[in-house]
Amino acid sequence: MVSYRRVVNSQKCVRAGGKHNDLEDVGKDVYHHTFFEMLGNWSFGDYFKVWSIIKNPDVVEIWNLVFMQYNREVNGSLRPLPQCSVDTGMGLERLVTVLQGKRSNYDTDLFTPLLSAIHQCSKAPAYQGRTGEADVGQVDMAYRVLADHIRTLCVCIADGVYPGMTGAELVLRRILRRAVRFSTEVLQAPEGALASLVPTVAHILIMDLINQNEVKFLSSLKQGRRVIDRTLSNMDKDTAVFPALVAWSLHRNLGFPLDLIDLMLEEKGKMVDKKDMTVLEDEYEKLRFQSEEDDGNRVDQLDLHSLAELQSQGVPHTDDSQKYCYSLGSDGQYVFQPCRASVLALYCDGALVSEVNEGQCCGVILDQTSFYAEQGGQATRFTIVVMLLQDVLFPVKSVRLAGGYVVHQVTAGETLRTGDQVELHLDEANRLGCMVKHTTTHLLNFALRELLGPAVNQRGSHCTASRLRFDFSIKGSLSVSELQQVEELVQHIIRQNAEVYMEEVLLSKAKQITGLRTIDEVYPDPVRVVSVAVPVSDLLNSKTSKQASVELCCGTHLLRTGAIGDFVIVSERQMVKGISRILAVTGDEAKKARETGQAMQEELESLAVQVEAASSLSMPAAQMLSKEVGLLMNAVDITPIPQWQRRELQTRLKAMQKTSNTTIRKLEIKEAALKAKELLVKHSNKPVVVDLIQTDSISVLMKTVLQLSKSTPDSMVMLLSHLQLSGKVLCACQVPKGSASGSAIKWAHSVCARLGGNADGSTDVAKGVGNGAWIYPSPPPDP
Ligand SMILES: [Zn+2]
Numbered sequence: 001m002v003s004y005r006r007v008v009n010s011q012k013c014v015r016a017g018g019k020h021n022d023l024e025d026v027g028k029d030v031y032h033h034t035f036f037e038m039l040g041n042w043s044f045g046d047y048f049k050v051w052s053i054i055k056n057p058d059v060v061e062i063w064n065l066v067f068m069q070y071n072r073e074v075n076g077s078l079r080p081l082p083q084c085s086v087d088t089g090m091g092l093e094r095l096v097t098v099l100q101g102k103r104s105n106y107d108t109d110l111f112t113p114l115l116s117a118i119h120q121c122s123k124a125p126a127y128q129g130r131t132g133e134a135d136v137g138q139v140d141m142a143y144r145v146l147a148d149h150i151r152t153l154c155v156c157i158a159d160g161v162y163p164g165m166t167g168a169e170l171v172l173r174r175i176l177r178r179a180v181r182f183s184t185e186v187l188q189a190p191e192g193a194l195a196s197l198v199p200t201v202a203h204i205l206i207m208d209l210i211n212q213n214e215v216k217f218l219s220s221l222k223q224g225r226r227v228i229d230r231t232l233s234n235m236d237k238d239t240a241v242f243p244a245l246v247a248w249s250l251h252r253n254l255g256f257p258l259d260l261i262d263l264m265l266e267e268k269g270k271m272v273d274k275k276d277m278t279v280l281e282d283e284y285e286k287l288r289f290q291s292e293e294d295d296g297n298r299v300d301q302l303d304l305h306s307l308a309e310l311q312s313q314g315v316p317h318t319d320d321s322q323k324y325c326y327s328l329g330s331d332g333q334y335v336f337q338p339c340r341a342s343v344l345a346l347y348c349d350g351a352l353v354s355e356v357n358e359g360q361c362c363g364v365i366l367d368q369t370s371f372y373a374e375q376g377g378q379a380t381r382f383t384i385v386v387m388l389l390q391d392v393l394f395p396v397k398s399v400r401l402a403g404g405y406v407v408h409q410v411t412a413g414e415t416l417r418t419g420d421q422v423e424l425h426l427d428e429a430n431r432l433g434c435m436v437k438h439t440t441t442h443l444l445n446f447a448l449r450e451l452l453g454p455a456v457n458q459r460g461s462h463c464t465a466s467r468l469r470f471d472f473s474i475k476g477s478l479s480v481s482e483l484q485q486v487e488e489l490v491q492h493i494i495r496q497n498a499e500v501y502m503e504e505v506l507l508s509k510a511k512q513i514t515g516l517r518t519i520d521e522v523y524p525d526p527v528r529v530v531s532v533a534v535p536v537s538d539l540l541n542s543k544t545s546k547q548a549s550v551e552l553c554c555g556t557h558l559l560r561t562g563a564i565g566d567f568v569i570v571s572e573r574q575m576v577k578g579i580s581r582i583l584a585v586t587g588d589e590a591k592k593a594r595e596t597g598q599a600m601q602e603e604l605e606s607l608a609v610q611v612e613a614a615s616s617l618s619m620p621a622a623q624m625l626s627k628e629v630g631l632l633m634n635a636v637d638i639t640p641i642p643q644w645q646r647r648e649l650q651t652r653l654k655a656m657q658k659t660s661n662t663t664i665r666k667l668e669i670k671e672a673a674l675k676a677k678e679l680l681v682k683h684s685n686k687p688v689v690v691d692l693i694q695t696d697s698i699s700v701l702m703k704t705v706l707q708l709s710k711s712t713p714d715s716m717v718m719l720l721s722h723l724q725l726s727g728k729v730l731c732a733c734q735v736p737k738g739s740a741s742g743s744a745i746k747w748a749h750s751v752c753a754r755l756g757g758n759a760d761g762s763t764d765v766a767k768g769v770g771n772g773a774w775i776y777p778s779p780p781p782d783p
Contacts, residue, residue: 006041006042007040007041007042008039008040008041008042009039009040009041010037010038010039010040010092011037011038011040012035012037012038012155012159013035013036013037013038014034014035014152014155014156014168014171015033015034015035015036016034016152016171016174016175023171023174023175023178026144026145026148026149027141027142027144027145027148027182028131028132028141029131030103030104030105030106030107030129030131030144031093031094031097031104031105033093033105033148033151033152034148034149034152034175035148035151035152035155035156036091036092036093037091037092037093038090038091038092039090039091039092039095040090056098092110093105093108093110096108096109096110104129106127106129106143106144106147107129109204110204111147113200113203113204114146114147114150114151114197114200114201114204115127115143115147117196117197117200118143118146118147118187118189118193118197119143121189121190121193121196121197122183122187122188122189122190122193123188123189124139124142124143124187124188124189125139127139127140127143128140137186138182138186139186139187141182141186142182142183142186142187143187145178145179145182146179146182146183146187146194146197149175149176149178149179150179150194150197150198150201151201151205152172152175153172153175153176153179153194154198154201154202154205155205156168156172157172163176176194179194180194217255224250224256225264227246227249227250228246228250228264228265228268231243231246232268232270235270239270240269240270240271241270241271241272241273242265242270242271242272242273243272243273243276244272244273244276244277244279244280245276245280247261247265247272247277248277248280248281258277275577278576278577279576279577279578279579282575282576283459283576283579302347302363302402302403302405302407303350306347306350306351306352307402307403307405309352310345310352310365310403310405311403313345315344315345315365315405316344316367317404317405318365318366318367318368318369318404318405318406319367319368319369320368320369320370320371320372320373320406321368322337322339322368322369322370323369323370323371323372323556324502324556325337325339325370326556326559327559328559328560332562332563334428334432334435334559334563336370336426336428336431337370338370338423338424338425339368339369339370339423339424340421340422340423340424341366341367341368341369341421341422341423341424342366342367342419342420342421342422343364343365343366343416343417343418343419343420343421343422344365344366344367344418345364345365345405345418346362346363346364346365346416346417346418347362347363347364347365347407348360348361348362348363354417354418355415355416355417355418356412356415356416357412357415358412358414358415359411359412360411360412361409361410361411361412362409362410362411362412362416363407363408363409363410364394364407364408364410364416365405365406365407365408366406366408366422366424369399369406369408369424370424370426371396371399371406371408371424371426372399372431372434372555372556373399373400373401373406394410394411394412394416394422395410395411396408396409396410397409397410397411429465430465431465431556432465432563433464433465433466434463434464434465434556435556435557435558435563436465436558436563436564436586436587437463437464437465437467437468437586438463438553438555438556438557439500439532439557439558439561439564440463440468440490440564440567440584440586441461441463441468441470442530442532442549442551442553442557443490443493443494443532443549443561443564443567444468444470444486444490444567444582444584445458445461445470445472445549445551446493446532446547446548446549447485447486447489447490447493448472448474448486449517450489450547451482451485451486451489452474452478452482452486455473455474455475456472456473456474457472457473457517458470458471458472458517459471459472459473459579466589467583467584467585468582468583468584468585468586469581469582469583470581470582470584471575471579471580471581471582472579472580472582473578473579473580474578474579474580475578476574477572477573477574477580478572478580480644480647480648481644483569483572483642483643483644483647484644486569487567487568487569487642487644490567491566491567493532493533493549493561494561494562494564494565494566494567495562496533496561497560497561497562498532498533498560498561499532499533499559499560500530500531500532500557500558500559500560500561501529501530501531501532501534501535501536502528502529502530502536502557503528503529503536503537504526504527504528504529505526505527505528505529505536505540506525506526506527507523507524507525507526507527508525509540510526510527510529510540510552512540513529513539513540513550514539514542515547515548515550516529516539516550516551516552517551523552524554527552528552528553528554529550529551529552530549530550530551530552530553530555530557531548531549531550531551532548532549532550532561533546533548533549534546534548534550536550564586564587565586565587565588565590565591566586566587566588566590566591566594567584567585567586567590568584568585568586568589568590568593568594568642569582569583569584569642569643569644570583570584570585570593570640570641570642570643571583571640571643572643585640589640592640593640593641593642594641594642596639596640596641597641597642597645597646600632600635600636600639600641600645600649601645601649603632604632604649604652604653604656607625607628607629607632607656608652608656610625611625611629611656611659611660611663612659614659614660614663615663615666615667617663617667618667619664619667619668619671619697619700622660622663622664622667623664625660626657626660626661626664629653629656629657629660630657632653633650633653633654633657636649636650636653637650665699668697668699668700668703669703671695671700671703671704672700672703672704672706672707673707675693675695675700675704676704676707676708676711679691679693679704679708679719680708680711680712683712683715684712685712685715686712686715687714687715687716688715688716689708689712689715689716689717689718690717690718690719690720691718691719691720692719692720692721692722693719693720693721694721695721695730696721696723696725696730698730698732698767698769701719701720701721701730701731701732701767702732702765702767704719704732705717705718705719705732705733705734705765706734706765709734709736713736714736715736716733716734716735716736716739716741716742716747717733717734717735718731718732718733718747718748718751719731719732719733720751722772723772727771727772727773728769728770728771728772729755729757729769729770729771729772730767730768730769731748731751731752731755731759731767731768731769731770732748732765732766732767732768733747733748733751733765733766733767734764734765734766735747735763735764737764743763744761744762744763744764744765744766745759745760745761745762745763745766747766748761748766748767748768749766749768751768751770752768752769752770753770754770755770755771755772756770756771756773757769757770757771758770
C-alpha cells in the first residue's frame with residue numbers, strides 16, 4: 001500500500017446501531033438509509049483540492065472532503081505537512097440523486113424498481129413520495145422502509161451475517177422484524193412478500209453488473225472466436241499444438257482468461273504449447289518490470305490535453321537534428337557544438353504555463369535541441385541546460401519524446417518564461433559513453449549473427465555510459481569458443497578503427513539492403529541507416545559483397561570504432577528458455593576485467609599444483625586448501641572477468657574441489673584407523689565402549705566409530721569430541737545390528753539432549769551435537 005499515491009474504493013456500509021442509530025428515522029424522510037454504498041478516494045501527496053464536477057442545486061452534503069495539509073504542533077500552531085493528502089467519502093445514493101436531478105434518493109433508479117415491486121406484491125396504493133402529515137396512514141413511509149430494509153437484509157445475508165441474538169446479527173433481526181411489521185400491518189402485504197423482493201434487489205445491485213460485463217465480453221468473445229477459427233483453418237489438420245503467440249494475444253489484448261482459451265481449444269482437439277506460453281509470460285513480466293523501473297524517473301509526462309493544446313497553438317515539433325551535430329577532432333577528441341534554443345512552451349503540474357519559478361519542476365519544450373530523447377534502448381542522463389546571459393543552471397533530469405515534442409524535465413534554477421533564450425550543454429562524457437556502448441551494441445549484434453547464424457535475433461538492448469545489455473534469441477547458452485570468437489570479432493572491428501556511416505534513406509530503398517533485418521515495427525520514413533566500415537551508398541548500390549553491421553537506428557553513434565578501446569563480454573546467461581542476455585564492458589573496464597581474469601587464472605594454477613600434492617598434507621592443511629578452492633570459486637562466480645574464462649575456470653575449479661574432497665576423505669580414513677587401533681587396545685572386548693577422542697571433524701569421529709565397531713562387532717560404541725574453540729560436543733555411536741540392548745539413535749539422542757542439542761541417524765548408527773557448557777565448567781541452569 002505504501003507505494004500507492006491515488007486510491008479509490010467502494011464500501012458497503014450498514015448504519016443501524018451504535019453511535020449513529022438511524023433505524024427509527026429510516027422511512028420517515030427521503031434520505032436516511034440503513035444500507036448505503038460509500039465511495040472513497042484518497043490522494044497521498046498526489047492531487048490536492050481539485051474542483052468537483054457536481055454543481056449542487058440544494059445544500060445537501062454529498063461529499064465529505066478531508067484535506068490534510070497541516071499538522072497541529074504541540075504549541076497549537078499549524079505546520080504544513082511534507083505532502084498534502086485528500087481523504088474523501090461520498091454516498092453513492094446521494095450522488096445518484098444529484099446526478100439524476102431528483103430530490104429524493106427513492107426517486108432514483110436504485111429504488112424505483114423496488115418500489116414498483118412492492119406495489120405489485122402488496123396491492124397497496126402506488127408510492128407517491130409523501131412524508132410527514134401528508135403521508136396519510138404512513139403508506140409511503142412503509143414503502144421506503146421495505147425498500148431500504150430489504151437491500152440491507154440481502155447485502156448482509158450475502159456477506160454471511162444472519163439475523164440472530166447478539167451484536168450485528170441482533171441489529172439485522174430488528175431490521176427484518178421492522179420490515180415485516182410495515183409490510184403486513186401497513187401495506188397489508190401477504191406472507192412471503194418481503195422475500196419476493198429479493199430478485200429485484202439482486203437485479204439492481206448484481207444483475208445489471210453482470211449484464212454490462214457480459215455485453216462487454218460478448219464482442220471480445222466473437223472476435224476471439226474468429227481469431228481462433230482463422231488460426232485453426234490455417235493450421236495443419238494433424239497438428240494438435242495451437243500457436244502460443246495467438247493464445248497469448250487473445251489473453252493480453254482481448255482479455256480472454258487462459259483457462260477459457262484452453263477449454264475452447266480442447267473442444268477442437270487442440271492445445272497450446274505450455275512451454276512457449278511460459279516464455280511469453282516471462283518476457284511480459286520482464287518488460288513490465290523494466291517499464292516500472294523507468295517510471296521511477298518520470299516527472300511530468302505531457303498529457304493528451306496539453307499535447308492537443310500545443311498543436312492547436314501551432315507550436316512546431318521540436319527539431320532534434322542537432323543531436324547528430326558533433327565531429328571528431330584531429331586529436332581524436334569528439335567536439336559537441338553547443339545548441340542555442342528558445343523556450344516555446346512550459347508544462348507544469350499538468351498544464352501549459354507561460355512561466356515557472358525557481359525550484360519548480362517542469363517540462364520545457366524548445367524549438368530545437370541537441371539532447372537525445374530516451375528511445376531505442378539508449379539512455380540519457382545528467383545533461384545540463386545553461387541559460388544564456390544569466391548563467392543560471394537548469395539541470396535536466398530526463399528527456400522524453402511526446403507526440404513530436406521533446407520534453408526536457410527541468411528543475412528551474414530561476415524564473416523561466418516562454419520566449420527565453422537558452423543554451424544547451426551536454427554532459428559530454430556521458431554522451432560519449434552512451435555512444436561508445438551503442439555502437440558496440442551494433443558490433444555485438446553483427447558478430448553474433450555472423451558467427452551463430454541468422455537465427456540470432458535482437459530481443460532488446462539497453463545501454464548507459466557505463467554498461468551494455470543485449471538480449472537475443474538463441475537455443476542454448478554460448479560455448480566457451482563461441483564467446484571467444486564473438487569477442488574477437490568485435491575487437492577486430494575496434495582495432496580497424498572502422499568508419500561509422502549514418503545516412504537518411506527512403507524506407508523502401510533501405511529495405512532492399514542485403515543483410516538488413518527489420519523487425520515488426522513502424523519505422524519513420526525516411527529512415528536513418530547506420531552502417532560500419534561500408535558506406536551506406538555502397539550498400540544501396542549493392543557495390544559491395546562485404547558483410548557489415550547495418551541497422552536502422554536513430555541513436556547517436558561514434559564516428560569511428562577505435563574509441564571503444566576494448567571489449568569484453570562479462571556475463572552471458574539464458575534469461576528464459578531461448579533468450580540469452582549478454583552484459584559487456586568496454587575501454588578501461590574491459591582491460592581491467594581481462595587483467596582480473598588473468599590474475600585469477602594464475603591463482604588457480606598455483607592452487608592446482610597444491611591440490612595434486614595434497615595427499616601428503618596434514619588434515620588441517622588439506623582442509624585449508626579446500627577452503628581456498630571454495631573461496632576462489634566464489635570470486636570467479638561474481639567478479640567481472642571475461643565470460644569464456646569464467647566458464648573455463650569454473651569447470652577446472654569444480655574438478656579441483658572433487659579431487660580435494662577425495663583427498664580429505666582418504667586422510668580422514670587414515671586418521672580414523674589410527675584412532676580406532678589405539679581405542680581397541682584400551683577397551684578390548686568391553687560390551688559398552690564410551691570414550692573421548694580429539695578431532696574437530698564429525699566425519700573422522702563417525703569413521704572411527706565404524707572402524708572400532710568393525711573390530712568389536714558385539715560392543716556398543718559411543719565416541720565424543722569436545723571442540724575447544726566453539727565449545728561444542730560432537731557425538732557418534734553404533735550398536736550391533738539387531739541388538740536387543742538398544743537403538744543408536746535413541747542413545748545418541750538421550751546423550752545430546754542432555755547437552756542441549758540434537759541427534760539423527762538410525763537404530764544402528766547415529767550422530768549428534770550438543771554444547772559442552774552443559775558438562776563443564778558450570779552445571780546447567782534449571783530449565
Ligand atoms: Zn542502434
